[in-house]
Amino acid sequence: MEPMTTVSVHESAGQDRKAPGRPRNAQADQAIIQAVFDLLSSGQSADAVSIEAVAAKAGVGKATIYRRWPNKEALLVDAVAAMKGPLPEPVGDSVRDDLIMLISAMRNKRMEHYGKITMCLLPEIAKSPEMRRIYQGVIEPRREVMRGVLRRGIATGELRADLDVELTLLMLSGPAAMQNMVHWNPQVPEDDFAEHLVDAILRGAAA
Incomplete structure (x- = not known):
């Protein structure tokens, strides 16, 4: 599956989700979004996809995800934005x-x-x-x-x-x-x- 560039609708609205003093990691962002794609492509419904499953698939901690997205719904929508591209x-x-x-x-x-x-x-x-x-x-x-x-x-x-x-x-x-x-x-x-x-x-x- 081709690598994706994440596009955060929440960031565009000026909402910064990273912890103070901790820079965003583009590689982690990409891995998290890719994990969402992989879970949905495997047949899981959006309801069934959890932050825990995404974190495990991406190889990151849950805290890494929550620094970027406030909840699962926001993560799923950012995945849609990444799919659509520029x-x-x-x-x-x-x-x-x-x-x-x-x-x-x-x-x-x-x-x-x-x-x-x-x-x-x-x-x-x-x-x-x-x-x-x-x-x-x-x-x-x-x-x-x-x-x-x-x-x-x-x-x-x-x-x-x-x-x-x-x-x-x-x-x-x-x-x-x-x-x-x-x-x-x-x-x-x-x-x-x-x-x-x-x-x-x-x-x-x-x-």
């Missing part, structure tokens, strides 16, 4: 090209590999308002990138002036996520999926 950057040449790039980024081999892990997290996100709030904090910057492309398209006249940006965002990202995680409709070809999805949406969204 935010994509639209080129800006055309709305169609940028949307295809964004949808393709959701369905690359990296995301397909971690789709099962995301599925394991969904029940915990659904039942916990706090987990859902934190998870939304991870996803919202990615929505904002696509939202920006749609708004730009309205401003340039490529898209309809009365376009419902939020609904269009859902129509683009929802099918991509479902096909990626569970191959919801096997009748939809995988080849050129992003192009076909974007073109289908643009038939109604284009100016």
